Amino acid sequence: MGSTATVRTRAGWALSALYLRRIARPRLMTPDRVVLEERIFPSLYRDPSVHRILFVGVSEFTSWYPAIFRTRRDVAFETADPRSDAARYGARGAHWQTRFEELRAHRPPYDVIVLNGIFEYGTDDEDEKRTSIAAAREMLRTGGLLLLGYRDRGPVADIDVAAVGASGFEEAPIPGVGRARYRTEHPNGHTYAAFSKP
């Protein structure tokens, strides 16, 4: 990336960071959110290869996420959620009121797909989980990133991440964290795992 673009990215992130610290509401300051909002998103923001992000499942606590990326004009931050009562929390003009798997026919390819907090929150049985991982794989470009966020309480986790690795993905460093899997300090064992599509 040339120096003008670097300066622009830095300036843009400075604005987004200010927004995050001073304006963004409502924020859930739980350890899992802090990792997502203060480590993962800034790293994605600074990555010049990221132009399209699909964030799956929305709530009032995620409603300001699209604004983080607003100062990067070459990034589209899209959201999907089938619930009509959640639509108002989606990205303005880029929210799809549907299960994200339904977008696979007409929306790909994405650079990044984030499936955080959807397992056991609407994507529940093994078949749904498998289908969602297969859909994400189909919808990512080659080299694209799948970021999972799920509760891991010892022997019981919301999703079997070993199975994800075995379904055509390779483990990848979590942006801003540097490891393929990271268990946050949240008492529910909220963990992030990243995979790339080879």
Ligand SMILES: C[S@@+](CC[C@H](N)C(=O)[O-])C[C@H]1O[C@@H](n2cnc3c(N)ncnc32)[C@H](O)[C@@H]1O
């Ligand atoms: C815990 S909430 C919010 C999750 C949000 N991603 C976050 O980080 O807070 C779970 C939401 O995910 C949505 N959801 C679950 N499975 C989904 C799927 N396959 N496609 C789109 N939305 C889904 C549900 O409808 C629900 O509104």
